[in-house]
Amino acid sequence: MKPASWCWLSSAVLAAFSLLVAGNNETEEIKDERIRDACPVRLESSGKCEEGGECPYQVSLPPLTIQLPRQFSRIEEVFKEVQNLKEMVNTLKKSCQDCKLQADDSRAPGRNGLLSPSPGSLGEADDNRVQELESEVNKLSSDLKNAKEEIDLLQGRLEKLNLVNMNNIESYVDSKVANLTSVVNSLDGKCSSKCPIQEEIQSRPVQHLIYKDCSDYHTIGKRSSEIYRVTPDPKNSSFEVFCDMETMGGGWTVLQARLDGSTNFTRMWRDYKVGFGNLRREFWLGNDKIHLLTKSKDMILRIDLEDFNGVKLYALYDQFYVANEFLRYRLHIGNYNGTAGDALHFSKHYNHDMKFFTTPDRDNDRYPSGNCGLYYSSGWWFDACLSANLNGKYYHQKYRGVRNGIFWGTWPGISEAQPGGYKSSFKEAKMMIRPKHFKP
Ligand SMILES: *[C@@H]1O[C@H](CO)[C@@H](O)[C@H](O)[C@H]1NC(C)=O
Numbered sequence: 507m508k509p510a511s512w513c514w515l516s517s518a519v520l521a522a523f524s525l526l527v528a529g530n531n532e533t534e535e536i537k538d539e540r541i542r543d544a545c546p547v548r549l550e551s552s553g554k555c556e557e558g559g560e561c562p563y564q565v566s567l568p569p570l571t572i573q574l575p576r577q578f579s580r581i582e583e584v585f586k587e588v589q590n591l592k593e594m595v596n597t598l599k600k601s602c603q604d605c606k607l608q609a610d611d612s613r614a615p616g617r618n619g620l621l622s623p624s625p626g627s628l629g630e631a632d633d634n635r636v637q638e639l640e641s642e643v644n645k646l647s648s649d650l651k652n653a654k655e656e657i658d659l660l661q662g663r664l665e666k667l668n669l670v671n672m673n674n675i676e677s678y679v680d681s682k683v684a685n686l687t688s689v690v691n692s693l694d695g696k697c698s699s700k701c702p703i704q705e706e707i708q709s710r711p712v713q714h715l716i717y718k719d720c721s722d723y724h725t726i727g728k729r730s731s732e733i734y735r736v737t738p739d740p741k742n743s744s745f746e747v748f749c750d751m752e753t754m755g756g757g758w759t760v761l762q763a764r765l766d767g768s769t770n771f772t773r774m775w776r777d778y779k780v781g782f783g784n785l786r787r788e789f790w791l792g793n794d795k796i797h798l799l800t801k802s803k804d805m806i807l808r809i810d811l812e813d814f815n816g817v818k819l820y821a822l823y824d825q826f827y828v829a830n831e832f833l834r835y836r837l838h839i840g841n842y843n844g845t846a847g848d849a850l851h852f853s854k855h856y857n858h859d860m861k862f863f864t865t866p867d868r869d870n871d872r873y874p875s876g877n878c879g880l881y882y883s884s885g886w887w888f889d890a891c892l893s894a895n896l897n898g899k900y901y902h903q904k905y906r907g908v909r910n911g912i913f914w915g916t917w918p919g920i921s922e923a924q925p926g927g928y929k930s931s932f933k934e935a936k937m938m939i940r941p942k943h944f945k946p
């Protein structure tokens with residue numbers, strides 16, 4: 507492994523690092539100035555006027571304080587991620603160096619018998635790989651420098667305008683960090699695979715980067731729909747989720763799934779809070795986890811539905827956020843697109859957007875004379891009461907009586923009266939989220 511590639515990577519990381527440090531120092535200076543200088547504007551004479559010339563008066567202006575947008579604190583998180591990367595790179599660097607020493611040792615005469623693959627045949631391929639990586643990292647480094655320039659530019663504009671939307675720059679930096687993460691991860695794999703003494707490398711504690719949701723696993727090349735562990739909030743716990751890596755390019759974190767009625771969804775507040783069911787079959791991920799996931803990034807929601815006639819339709823919402831428990835897991839949903847119809851914003855009177863979560867034991871709905879969760883046997887963001895309820899009872903066929911099954915009010919033909927008062931049921935339902943800015 508050539509040291510040059512590490513050099514590039516570290517300089518990229520350091521570029522981001524120094525940018526942040528510079529920011530800190532500036533604000534401290536501004537603070538100091540303010541303490542020393544109580545009077546906002548001062549005029550001082552420092553001597554006599556020159557003949558016919560100007561008087562050496564000096565005007566001291568008050569320090570300029572700039573209100574940065576709240577989103578600027580995101581920089582701190584990115585900084586932490588970059589630091590993680592830096593540590594990871596150092597560890598890798600060290601292990602690769604050890605690795606190289608071992609490789610050199612083993613090439614020495616008399617020790618060749620210990621090695622199974624011939625080091626000579628690997629050399630050329632390694633060189634190419636190193637060169638590829640080098641140029642990749644090289645490019646990343648210049649990308650990061652571009653990001654820095656872009657931030658500088660934005661900071662300049664900030665002084666003129668009071669409001670600047672940092673979302674774009676954030677997601678730009680985010681995607682660069684995700685990209686660096688994936689490069690580091692792929693280096694990790696390559697490094698240990700060519701090390702002659704594998705056990706030693708593998709027994710070292712492996713440092714893991716933070717995967718906030720399934721899209722981060724997709725970014726590092728995971729393509730199988732499986733259970734993965736995510737940490738949407740580094741200050742909070744990590745947990746397992748099921749990732750859909752196939753639908754519409756993949757990268758989806760599944761929040762809810764119905765497919766055979768094996769899990770009972772008539773549950774109380776506590777169960778909906780922590781989640782229940784089996785991640786590989788039917789489950790509700792849990793409102794606390796859904797909150798953390800939707801807080802960590804701007805998310806879109808996809809709902810997939812299938813009825814017992816084999817009709818499959820979907821609904822996409824370009825924003826999805828669930829507030830915390832204190833705010834009763836209020837739903838925030840964006841614009842609709844898709845084929846299943848916009849049942850969450852059915853009409854003025856049936857609209858699930860901005861509604862609180864209700865369960866049979868916690869009435870937060872807009873129906874004054876009863877609890878919609880109790881009546882419709884589920885936990886959901888009820889209005890008064892519903893035009894959609896994906897947590898309703900699982901019926902294996904059409905049913906009569908209260909419409910407490912899985913329900914999507916814009917489904918073709920669902921509102922027409924059926925003979926004998928039958929209601930249609932659904933075979934499968936699934937809710938999943940993915941970052942808005944994710945490009946599969
Ligand atoms: C802050 O600036 C001062 C002088 O301007 C410098 O000595 C110091 O090293 C800087 N601190 C950091 C953390 O860069």
Ligand SMILES: *[C@@H]1O[C@H](CO)[C@@H](O)[C@H](O)[C@H]1NC(C)=O
Pocket residue numbers: 645685688725726
């Ligand atoms: C990283 O960025 C480069 C150039 O921007 C791109 O070609 C590459 O596909 C990206 N890698 C990943 C894993 O996103």
Ligand SMILES: *[C@@H]1O[C@H](CO)[C@@H](O)[C@H](O)[C@H]1NC(C)=O
Pocket residue numbers: 770771772773
């Ligand atoms: C589901 O749970 C509820 C509440 O515990 C119970 O009343 C109901 O009978 C259960 N349904 C099934 C199908 O087991």
Ligand SMILES: *[C@@H]1O[C@H](CO)[C@@H](O)[C@H](O)[C@H]1NC(C)=O
Pocket residue numbers: 741742743794795797798830831
């Ligand atoms: C972790 O997240 C849960 C759910 O939002 C919250 O109740 C709890 O206070 C968080 N804990 C920390 C340490 O932030």
Ligand SMILES: *[C@@H]1O[C@H](CO)[C@@H](O)[C@H](O)[C@H]1NC(C)=O
Pocket residue numbers: 843844
């Ligand atoms: C809906 O999604 C399709 C496919 O992704 C896209 O072509 C179309 O422009 C979208 N429509 C709206 C209104 O966003």
Ligand SMILES: [Ca+2]
Pocket residue numbers: 869870871872873874875876877878
């Ligand atoms: Ca009520």
